[in-house]
Amino acid sequence: MEALLQFLGNIPWWGYLLIILVLLIVRDISQKKHTIVHNFPLVGHLRYFIESIGPEFRQYIVANNREELPFNRRQRSWIYASSKKENNFQGFGTDQDMYSAGYNFIKPAMLPYKLPSGHPNIANPYICPSAKVIGEYHKRKNPYLPKSIINISGMSFGSLSAPAIESLNVGANKFGCYHNTGEGGVSAYHKKGADVVVNIGTAYFGVRDDNGNFVMEKLIKLCQDNPAIKMIELKLSQGAKPGKGGVLPASKLTQELADIRHVPMGKDIISPASHSAFSNIREMVDFIEQMADATGLPVGIKSAVGKLEMWEELADIMKKTGKGPDFINIDGGEGGTGAAPPSFADHVSLPFVYAFSSVYRIFQKRDLNDKITFMGAGKLGLPDKAVMAFAMGVDVINVAREAMISIGCIQAQVCHNNRCPTGVATQNKWLQSGIDPTLKSERLYNYMKTMTKEILEICHAAGYEHPCQFMMDDVDVAMGDNNRTQSLRTTYQYQKTPVKFEGFQKLLDNPYLGGKGSH
Structure with a gap:
């Protein structure tokens, strides 16, 4: 043993490195799982490394x-x-x-519009409430007028980390916009002061029983216990994967998430593709009315x-009965x-301009557009895109990835x-630790201010x-x-109903x- 130790002690550092490389070569040649690594030991690993940093490499070096x-x-x-309140101008004209x-x-x-003396935007250039009261037409007990035309779209706790959700909620509270929970339920991180919109998806997270069925009593208690909840959003589908429920991989599931969602640990949490509380449009309208009456x-x-x-059917029912969704x-x-199969994300469902114009025309033909608040989402968190959406008939913009x-977020796409x-x-505690909600909430606040001001x-x-005009x-x-060129009216074959x-x-x-209790 002493002789072996003496021998090892006489080996220079590069000798150890050589031994390690030889062992790696033997391991690479012996395995059959990766052909590239087998055929090109050591060097083959570079292929997987470069592939793993490909998005970042293209993002910062290759793409214009x-x-x-x-x-x-x-x-x-x-x-x-x-x-970050930095210079966001550009010089020397457009590069588009x-x-x-x-x-x-x-x-x-x-001649541009000139703010008259005493106009609210002189004292505060960042305020812009929605022009429509939500729930007033259907005579809901607590109608709601959003304090901002730009709000945070549905992103669940689970899809996003706890400090990220907290940052969004604190920033939303400071700015005055609402925060949509996404379908993952209401967490402690959604209770930092902002107005909240509860998103209810097909799995009924947070308002379900052990078998995944909707429980009205839980929804009533949730709303009673949390006066910050101003609206309920029934999610039928989302742009990234319509007809396929949300996905929370088991690798991201923590005990805290499982408790909030009322789901078991240890397996992927996949929402059903469709709702169990209703099976057709008329039943959906009844379900909406039941939730509105109860809360x-x-x-x-x-x-x-x-x-x-089905959009035509919904509009017909609303026209005939005077019942249905408030927004x-x-x-x-x-x-x-979040996560979505590429085939769904790339090919299933219409892009926003085609989707919105198609639905808006259906309700316009039945003279319902002044009775409904229309919201839009899908890369609308930039001033020019938002203005286009308002011109098409949107009343409120919801932003997710921009927030x-x-x-x-650096668009790493992981x-x-x-x-x-x-x-x-991510739910990785180490990776989350880099987020300071105090700082990041200020960043969201600044973005929302700038976005509103530029609009x-x-x-x-x-x-x-006002954008509604x-x-x-x-x-x-x-x-x-x-x-x-031609106008949006000529392109999409309708004129927006004046607000x-x-x-x-x-x-x-x-x-x-x-909403109630805000004044």
């Missing part, structure tokens, strides 16, 4: 400012700079091809869009923050494997006081095939602003 998807570098840089097909042009007025809150639906027959949230097929970017490097979309500035440039003739679309608007001060004085 406007090339990446879902969000290109220019878009992300604007969000980052806005959230303004003649490319689908390019949007917002039409400015010859006193406005109830709406969230859905991706494809076939339109309709259209989620574009380009949306998605994630504002609190540090939300599905619990290895999010920024700690935003209002575009409004004023177009001659309007945008009409479809205010935005043109470039038609690349014949080198000309009743009597001025900012009327909105700020509305007793339903922020």
